Amino acid sequence: MQLLHSFLEKSRQQYPEKPLLFAKKWYTYREVDDAANALANFLIEKGVQRGDRVAFLLENGFEYVVTYYGVLKAGAVAVGLNTETTAETLDYLLQNSGARVFISDKNFKKHFKPIAGRLKKLLAFVLARPLSGFDYADIFSAIVETYPPERPSVRMINIDKAAIVYTSGSTGRPKGVTLTHLNVVTNTESIVAYLRLTAEDRMLVVLPFYYIYGLSLLNTHVAVGGSLVIENRFAFPNVALNSMEEHRVTGFAGVPSTFAILMAKTNIRERHFPVLRYVTQAGGAMAPTLQKEVARTIAPARLIIMYGATEASARLSYLDPDHLDSKWGSIGKAIPNVDLFVADEKGRALPAGERGEIVARGANIMQGYWRDKKETRMVLRDGLYFTGDLGVCDEDGFLFVVGRSKDMIKQGANRISAKEIEEKILEHENVLEVAVIGRPDDILGEAMDACVVLKRGDDNWQEELRSFVQGKLPPFKQPKYYSLFNSLPKNSSGKIMKTKIKEMKGLA
CATH class of the missing domain: 3.40.50.12780 (ANL, N-terminal domain)
Known part of the structure; x- marks a missing residue:
């Protein structure tokens, strides 16, 4: 044994x-x-x-x-x-x-x-x-x-x-x-x-x-x-x-x-x-x-x-x-x-x-x-x-990964829940809505992009939000990118449509 x-x-x-x-x-x-x-x-x-x-x-x-x-x-x-x-x-x-x-x-x-x-x-x-x-x-x-x-x-x-x-x-x-x-x-x-x-x-x-x-x-x-x-x-x-x-x-x-x-x-x-x-x-x-x-x-x-x-x-x-x-x-x-x-x-x-x-x-x-x-x-x-x-398998039996079925983002070697990151960002007093998506990145393979809607305008919003998140999450869970939206697209039931966000950003 x-x-x-x-x-x-x-x-x-x-x-x-x-x-x-x-x-x-x-x-x-x-x-x-x-x-x-x-x-x-x-x-x-x-x-x-x-x-x-x-x-x-x-x-x-x-x-x-x-x-x-x-x-x-x-x-x-x-x-x-x-x-x-x-x-x-x-x-x-x-x-x-x-x-x-x-x-x-x-x-x-x-x-x-x-x-x-x-x-x-x-x-x-x-x-x-x-x-x-x-x-x-x-x-x-x-x-x-x-x-x-x-x-x-x-x-x-x-x-x-x-x-x-x-x-x-x-x-x-x-x-x-x-x-x-x-x-x-x-x-x-x-x-x-x-x-x-x-x-x-x-x-x-x-x-x-x-x-x-x-x-x-x-x-x-x-x-x-x-x-x-x-x-x-x-x-x-x-x-x-x-x-x-x-x-x-x-x-x-x-x-x-x-x-x-x-x-x-x-x-x-x-x-x-x-x-x-x-x-x-x-x-x-x-x-x-x-x-x-x-x-x-x-x-x-x-x-x-x-x-x-x-x-x-x-x-x-x-x-x-x-x-x-x-x-x-x-x-x-x-x-x-x-x-x-x-x-x-x-x-x-x-x-x-x-x-x-x-x-x-x-x-x-x-x-x-x-x-x-x-x-x-x-x-x-x-x-x-x-x-x-x-995934798909070709005629020779070789496998290819084509996507992921869950809303997980693999930033670097870490599989990260978008929901967890969104919940932390929403703790900021000036964040109204947020959707974290994955986008291609030359270094990380895939990187997190936090798409946010603010409650009020702020010229320094990105620096302030980045600093806030740094105090809430370990480095490997911090978004690399932050994007500002006036509103996030939603379906008839009010659910944020991440696929639509990716289309708007030219990622789909």
Whole structure:
């Protein structure tokens, strides 16, 4: 039986002194596994039991990796949280997940200070570094140094819950995608197979581990005994390219905006990456023109286009690079051990060329949304996962995404509820109406455009509204564009017609 943390333990046995992780310095498989065991033993001593949730708000690094595997080894459920958060959201997520332990660092103090009262009621609150006013917190380094590095004895089976990964919901509240060990293990093994990963692979990681795509990079490379180089400075993209060269990475992964930035704001065309073997792209549709530019730039390394969802433990399909030139814009075909097809509303497969919803089945599909039966029933029906994406299949069996069935906007790598953003904007005293739509964007792929009607004229309305929203929402949920309307088009029942707005703006 394969459990998720078994990947780490097996690779540690095979490559104990091999570098696993570079995060300012190299950490070996033995060091990471020993530290994860120590944290697991600490959690168990504090009263954490099989199936309890442990939430953590950390940047990519040694502490994140150790926490992730330590939580799993304790038999608990790993709840990695988006670092672009607010105190209000953090409070909701801790409450919704029922977290018994919270692990964070002092650079997130503005988010957890307002909820200090809740933290005191947990079994434990752990900080990576000491922080004034939180003397009751346990310190990460002391735990790793004090508790035994032996593997704890916790009985588990592969259908036990392994992780809750929060993603935006249609109601605006984050939804907790519940994944078992089996879900993630089977997907990890499939990704390893089609990427042909080995212990010789070394990945540069710019994607956060709380994001399912980023987490899959960790799981897959640990599974084969590979290595990961953490690069948290992508705000300076040439620095990331320096790391690629310095550490001689064989792989790189990004979302569309990652590659738009690399192409537009770096000297990547002048660089040489002699050992780079492949580059993967997921997290939303990347324009074929950008795909072609990336493919030319990284050659002879190969570009692999992928498609997936948090609800699928990461991956559902990939486009074999051999077909890239003939199938630009396609998401390819299903990965091993997954069925993926275009279906009608009842889940019946549609013939080639006919538009429908992309649906999937496989051992990687989530158990449901945590404590949200209504949302679960909307996407899991008759043994199928309805992705919410509209697609078509060509005569050769290649899939193409043509739209989305829900009013969700995928700004960058984040699927965001328009309703949530609208509700926050409407809190401004001078906003009468608002409709948030998606519009094409060279950097983000799709960006939010907040179309507003004001109660009274104001020459500085845009600056004032942007500043207001910055105080209400994390950066990744803030609209890039603001448009002023005298009135918004509505149907006979008074519902705002977003399709009409797009037509008025020349987007339809």
